[in-house]
Amino acid sequence: MRTLALKFRNLALFLVAYAVALTLSRLRSDAPLERILLVPAGKLGDVVCTTPVMRAVRAHLPHAKLYIREYGGTNAALLADSGLADGYIEAVTVRAYVAALRRERIDTVLITGPSLEDVAAALIARVPRIIAPRIVGGSSPLETRPYKMLGRFVTLFPYRVGVYAPRERLRCLEPLGIIYDDITKKLGFSDAADEKMNRFLAEQGIDRARDFVVGITPSAGHKIKEWPIERFAEVADYLVSQYKARVIIIGGPKDHEKVEKTKRHIQAATGAIEAVGFSIDEIKALISKLHLFISVDTGPIYIAEAFAIPTIDITGPIDEKEQPPRGPLHRNVVPPQRVRPELFVLNARSYNRAEALRQVQSITVSLVKNEIDLLLADIKKQR
DSSP, rough: OOOHHEEEEEEEHHHHHHHHHSSSOOOOOTTTSSSEEEOOOOHHHHHHTTTTHHHHHHHHHTTHHHHHHHHSTTTHHTTTTTTOEEEEEOOHHHHHHHHHHHHHTTTEEESSSOOHHHHHHHHTTTSSSEEEEEEEOOOOOSSOOOOOHHHGSSEEEEETEEEOOHHHHGGGGGGGGGOOOOOOOOOOOHHHHHHHHHHHHHHHOOOOSEEEEEEOOOOSSSSOOOOOHHHHHHHHHHHHHHHOOEEEEEEOOHHHHHHHHHHHHHHTTOOOOOEEEEOOHHHHHHHTOSSEEESOOOOOOOHHTTTTTTTEEEETTTTTSSSOOSSSSSEEOOEEEEEEEEOBBOOOOSOHHHHHHHHHTTTOOOHHHHHHHHHHHHHHOOO
């Protein structure tokens, strides 16, 4: 019933938007660039990977106000103290969304992933400039027929599947004449969060100047990507025995049980420290104080990347070419002998579950240990 109701709702939304669009002229290239709404596609990590777009707007349009589409306060908390956003637009209903676009006098909407709701709301609100993606070299279940039909009324930019997603998102600026290739991610945190995490580390007897501090996150928003907690525990034991690391297991508000299970499997005499239930602001501050971060491909690993913390990304079924951190500080552990990945950034719903699980399970502890050794050796040489 819920799926049927959603289909009827989307059909009604499409029909209204299409009717309004027929009364409008096409894209107004002469419209001002003063009040911009950016719609990041995806969850926590995806939003971090969209911060290069925000930085580009700041660099090329310093006088424009940049608003971010909000969902329950998560984006505002993630981007707080980064200096990247001037405001947020959150609306539960399309009617409220349209009203907010009009109230804030948004003149440009940048949509970084296919979204019927965002295109339709912008058309209904008569936003003069709407830029949205057209998928190239692959598919996305979100690029529906109604979405494609509304595409004739907006400016479309090519978004290539299987190519580095942060760079592809930057293409939304090219219709504005903005060419920007810096894919550096950026985040910030409050002084209060910084002070609290300094106290937390001190209470655990950790001195960053003396200790090698490693963070591990065993959970993921998409459960199919999760690696066995027993293997995370083996990695933690290796870090303690080989590098005398102080290991912190980091989790969100719902991760108490998983973090506790991981901790119980760790054999090292020093054990591991639990860091669960902190706010997003505090998690950002804590991750910024690590010397290494290890997880599957999930939001916190992109927070680590934004603070230039070395990472080990256990990629599992995702396409390692699309989004995982890259560069001299980062290593991706890819399933051996994989023909093709099962998950893509814009198509994480349609996959073979058995194959996805096989790809996760095929990553051994030895593979992860090897990447840790290689990364730390490279970092030592660089320094």
